[in-house]
Amino acid sequence: MFVIGGFLLGAVAGGLRARARGGRPADILQYAFVHGLILALVGLFLTIYLDRMLRV
Template sequence: MIVIGAAILGVLIGALTARRRGGRLADILQYAAGYGIAFTLLGLFATIVIERLAA
């Protein structure tokens, strides 16, 4: 659940960042993908750490 939430949050932040910087559609999509991947990985690591600590 953390991974999905982090992915969605990353996509939103990436798209908003590119839009604020005046990017075109391709820029917005690229930022959204990049931030989405980065946040997904962070969410995955957070999930692994939480599972290890809970066990």
């Protein structure tokens, strides 16, 4: 769940950041994808950490 949420949040943030800088549609897509991928990886590590900490 954190992975999907991280990807969506990162994609929106990256797209808005590229649009604010006056990027073309290809730039906006690239920023959205890269930011989404980074936050999805953060969400993945958070999920693994929480799973290991809460497992008895």
